[in-house]
Amino acid sequence: MVSDNTDDFQKELIGLFVQEAHEWLQRIHDALDELQQWPAPERHAKLIHTMSAGVTSLGGSAATIDLPDVTQASFAALPFIEALQDPLKAGSAQDFLSLCKQLGQIHTALTQATGVSFDDEGSGAVAEIVDAGLSPEKFLKTLQELQNKQSSDTGSGRNVILSLIEQMEGQIQAGVQGIDPTTVQGYLARVSEAEESFLKAIDAQVPEIMKKMRLLKMAGSELSAHRVALEASLQDVAQLRAEAQQVNAGSAMMFFTGLHVLLTMVTQRRVLLAATRVESVTSRLHMMGDAIRLWVEHGRAQRAAIDQALQAD
CATH class of the missing domain: 1.20.120.160 (HPT domain)
Structure with a gap:
């Protein structure tokens, strides 16, 4: 029972x-x-x-x-x-x-x-979006044509088009039969906003970080007096690293991670950089700023091409 x-x-x-x-x-x-x-x-x-x-x-x-x-x-x-x-x-x-x-x-x-x-x-x-008007297959073909027109060596590693190609392939394999073009445009707009914000931070903070980096050439009591400024730069570098990660800028994220480690060791008095090493790091920081500007510019151009293709479809 x-x-x-x-x-x-x-x-x-x-x-x-x-x-x-x-x-x-x-x-x-x-x-x-x-x-x-x-x-x-x-x-x-x-x-x-x-x-x-x-x-x-x-x-x-x-x-x-x-x-x-x-x-x-x-x-x-x-x-x-x-x-x-x-x-x-x-x-x-x-x-x-x-x-x-x-x-x-x-x-x-x-x-x-x-x-x-x-x-x-x-x-x-097996989702099916009935009311959407853009064929994933047709849009994928358009994106592939755009990709073929891209220079094989853009110098920045930026490829918004390839990213969307992968998404369209996923949509097709998932059985989606239609996509609202405004959803694609909205996605591109959000990516653009994040990248422009990242570039604004680069333009504002990199010159200041470079200025404080040059303080490392000083010796003795002068360097000790400027350690507070260097510690402030640590926060700026950490912020740039976080923003690079948010927009998937892999090279920039790796660079700012390495720079953060280096500055941490300096402020904790674990290493003392020679003047030539300081110049080398500062030069690389300047080049990274230029590379990020190029990366963002290529993103703008590719998004413009995608938007034009959406309007044509």
Whole structure:
């Protein structure tokens, strides 16, 4: 009798869990569908939170009623969601497909554990945007033509077009049949805003950092008197490094990381730089500023070409 009551109670718990799982999966898939349309950063963050909360809740609830396979499959989706966190970094086709595949693993685990089919849940992998007017296939071809026209050696490593090509390939592989051009334009506008902000910070802070770097040529008490100024430069360098990371300027991020380490060692009196080394570092800082300006300029030109292509389509 006790066993029968226990079985009935477990069935009731599973029934409630199934309802909850359906609700969370629907929210997760809706969020994934919208995420593939390049929403604004604030909305992007909310969608990521929705998906993370969904798989975490699924995993936690499954654990409470002893469904280990569902728990494991749910929590295993978190790294794939984290890979899509940055709204300014184009999610690759592989990023989206990996997440979709893991969601499929959750469906399978749920079906096997509960005996209820979850195969009919909506999926970002087969999303269909009915009202959007831009064909991903056509736009991909246009982008590929633009890419072929680009110089093979731009000198900056900037390639907005290639980034969008990867996104379009992801859209096509995910089954999206139409895209609103304004979503692409909105994405490009946000990238532009971030890059222009980065360039403004470079123009404002690099000359000041160079000026303080030259203080390292001084010796003895003079250098000690200027250590406070050098410590202030550490904050500026850290800020530039963070902004470089935000706009995915890899070379700049690596440079400012190295410069931050060097200045930290100097201010902590662990190293003393020779005048020639100071000049070398200062010169590289100046060249990095020029390289970033070129990087941003190439981004502007490529975004203009993409925008023109959107209007033509």
